[in-house]
Amino acid sequence: MNKKKKKNHIPFRLNVLFLIIFLAFSTLILRLGYVQIVHGEDYVRELKKTQTVTTKIQSPRGLMYDTKGRLLVGNTAKNALVFTRKPDQDLIKLAKKLSRYLDVSTKENVSDGDLSTSQVTVRDMKDYWIATHPKIYEEKLSADEYEKYKKASDAKEKAKMNAYYDKVLARIGEKELGQLTTDDLKVIAIWRKLEQGTNLTPTYVKIGLSQDELARIGEHLNEFDGTIDTSVASTRTYPEGHFFFLGNIKEIPRHEVDNYLADGYNRNDLVGTSNLEQQYEDILRGVPMTYTYKKKNGKPVGTPKKVEGRRGDDLVLTIDADLQKKIGNILENRIREFLGSHARSAYAVVMNPHTGGILAMVGRTYDPATGKFKDTSEGTILNAFQFGSSVKGATVLTGFQNHAVPAGRIVDKPFRFNGGGKFSSFTSGIGAVNVTEALEHSSNIFMGTIAGRMAGFQFADVGSAYKVRVFNGPKYVHAVHALRDGYNQFGLGVHTGVDLPFESTGYNGGVPDQPGKIMQFAIGQFDTYTPLQMAQYVSTIANGGKRIAPHLLESVHAPGDDPKKIGPTIKTYPTKVLNTVANTKQQIDLVHEGFYLVTHGSGGTAKSLGTGVNAKYKIAGKTGTAQLAPIERGLYNLAFIGYAPYDNPQVAVAIIAPETRENHINLYIAQDIFKTYFSLYPDQLKD
């Protein structure tokens, strides 16, 4: 029991120890609480800021369909090998390793993105030789040069080193390059692709991997430290033809790189650069696949975390691809028919006057040099023309707004201006006309009277003509502006609001020096308009006075499970009323009546569209014939704007055949378009 006696100090000593430990542990918990509870938020914030770097790879873009569900823009998907470069990587080693798993063709012509030894240039071979033979400097440089090179290399003087590099490059010849085997060339073909990659920007090494390659790579994917991955690369296809409004995807334009980078794009991404591809980039783009790397001292390390992206949403357009193509044929056939009377080009826009949905926008231009047609459909939004008398509906309604429309009939006979000059209707013998008959006969004198009254001109009947005293005072200037404002209410001379990134608004002639020119303005021979603006104008009349924004997008759809079917609707394009014209229903109905008489009246300028086989389409509209300077050429812009059926308009059309002789090609085209349209939509003819 000796031991026991000597042990009694122990409880006290161990308790002291326990107390020390208790204090130490308490300190730990206090400090832990300070870090996690007091400063937790700060660390979370810093973490988000600095700890990771994310790279992206684009997902397949959304598809586009026409209004009947036909695929307009598709994707072909190919398996691809993606390389994401990290700083200080040994690319030659990587290329050699990849060459074991990748097939490299030796053929000249390979599809886009495929690998071929034929892509290897002599310069590539020389670069490769230097990179793989470090002793080459000693061999190719004189002893003196080599000393200097070594000095520059030790001092890391980049410019000097490059100069010696170029020297070595020049001195490498057949002796060295002849030693390169086909296998070497395959490695070089891969290596040069890897060299094109910039840090942390995924680039395609090879697009179009075979199943074998995919399997081989897949098996060894984990050996590449996250820099190599397989993915799907897609290219756009256009099964119904590459209509201009679909737009293009291209590399990001250089001047816009910063904006796109801010939106999370990579420098080498493909983006929509025109028309619908550009307009709806956000919808079509989808969500890119991301790789998130952790950073160590600012450099990415380890295997990245991969988050799958999502394909872009699909667009259903208001376009009817069938109608679009058929109108193309109509324009070509009619231009060819009237080549003898100088028909060279024609444009047509077809839209729904109630919703603004564009069904077709087509242009064709004949090239006398080749005897072939060019698709110039973009002219429907980019080219502006004098549409002649087709604007008279807007002139009349603007006249009503300015209380300048003669109440009864006036006799159609020429104006003679006090300063000299003459103004008359295109046809003679029109006689006395009221407002609807003025539209029927396309009386320039009636329109001139409206404009003249607005401008405060004085008219005097001198028997064979009217003498007109014109003034260029403030009232005249005001009248020009008032007329232009009136036209603007119909979309003439302003942006139509179409869902495309760019459209022309036409030429604005300002206030003409000669006051008599306001009359030219009132008959569509002064400012110029695009076919799309004209379509908006005629739609505004057809629907009773609402200016509706034309659009190509009908609805947006999520990608469906079944690739053959369009997915569920995400949103539908709303009908956008931009403004309502400041006229009464009676006034607009007068124009409706006038437009009806154009095709149905005994003196109508487009009688052929209201009679015979065309009677059943119930077309109403307005012709336009703009005489072009110099008059000796005898060329006119022949236009027609109209809608049908007149008692319940379902479709509005604007047509122009610029710079042709008086061959009525506009009416033939109009007749063909209405016929084609109603053969596709026969239900719309029934009541």
Added chain:
Amino acid sequence: MERNNPIGRRIDVNMLFVLFLLIATSLVAVYAAQLSDSSLGNIAVKQAMWFLVGAVMLVPMTLFDMEQYEKMAWGLYAIGLASLGFLMVAPASIVHIGNGAKSWYSFPGIGTFQPSELMKPFLIVCLARVIDRHHLNEPDNKTLKDDGLLVLKTGLITLVPIAFIMMQPDLGTSLVIIAIYFTMLIASRISGKILIPLFAGVAAFASAVIYIAVRYGEWLKKIGVDTYQLNRITSWLSGGQINNDQTYQLHQSLLAIGSGKVYGSGFSPSDAVYLPESHTDFIFSVITEHFGFIGGALVICLYFILIYHIIMTGIHSNQAFGSYLCAGVVGMLSFHVVENIGMVIGLLPITGIPLPFISYGGSSVLGSMMSIGLVMSVKYHTRYLMFS
């Protein structure tokens, strides 16, 4: 008499339960670390296997009684020293160098092994024997001279392995061994008249070292002190603001811990923080990142309960040798826990020592389990006298 004590009373079931919880924590934390660093492979399974080996080892270690340990003491000490010494001269093929320290044997196919982890329990046994024998043999009216002799004897025994370990070099493990030495001195009968000045002197010396490192860092570098060692101190005092490898680790660790906040990120792969050594020395950062302050505080409490049980075993042991063993184990485990957690939360300078029972590593697991084996043996062979 022993027969009167049922097995249930001779095995500390509560302590084993705490141990079980620590092991479970280890497997979860190691798994979390391997989730965020795929280069680690499936180390959670390996860790589980080491625990299994350790658990099997507990059985014979519990059954050995105090006399047997006392007999083995010098032998174990010699084995420990031999394995440390041989490391210095061993052929490169069986040596693994990690973080610049030559601390591991490398056995192809089995893995690496760190002999200093075994040296710690062996030294505890040896010191316990030396202290016990010294007190048995000293006269009842012992003098300060007797005590001083014991301090020197045990100090010498402690210094030899430290010398070997500093040659690797491994400052962290050396400090653990010093901690073992001091706690065992506290438990011994050495008079407070010696102990108090001794500890005060050590504390003053440590403060002076830190002061000199901070104030005269440049001069120390000139006279040949390793920059690496200085950085540890400067980065610790800067709170992770100076940019070098040491502060980088601390900074990343604080980011991981801090972003865990109260509840942690859970198992969702919030592996956004790149943590070097996340599965070994910085495993506590992983725990607190994923399970927050609550998880971290729970782990600290588990250690506290474990140490409480060991101390109670030491107090109730009726053999002084057993009490010394427990004191040594307490010293070793507490220092490990306080230093490891202290360094990852920026309270103490960074020294590479693992968190016992939780950090990944076979040697560390075996060393810690052996120390528990010693404590279980003390408890198992404690005689509860009916009439005492």
